[in-house]
Amino acid sequence: MEPVVSKFRTYREAEEATLEYYRRLSPAERLEVLFQLRAFNAKENDAPSERLARVYRIAQLKRG
Numbered sequence: 001m002e003p004v005v006s007k008f009r010t011y012r013e014a015e016e017a018t019l020e021y022y023r024r025l026s027p028a029e030r031l032e033v034l035f036q037l038r039a040f041n042a043k044e045n046d047a048p049s050e051r052l053a054r055v056y057r058i059a060q061l062k063r064g
Contacts, residue, residue, distance in 0.1 A: 008014040
């Protein structure tokens with residue numbers, strides 16, 4: 001997928017052009033875009049792998 005730069009006069013024109021672009025893609029191309037977005041998000045937002053290991057401890061409380 002190659003980046004494309006376009007100019008529009010209104011947000012509505014830009015939105016319609018974006019929708020038309022995705023309508024013209026084949027199903028395989030749409031899946032490729034989806035996989036690229038998922039891979040990008042996984043790299044940017046990899047919080048689960050950065051977590052500390054969970055440690056559980058049972059604390060005995062004094063009754064008083």
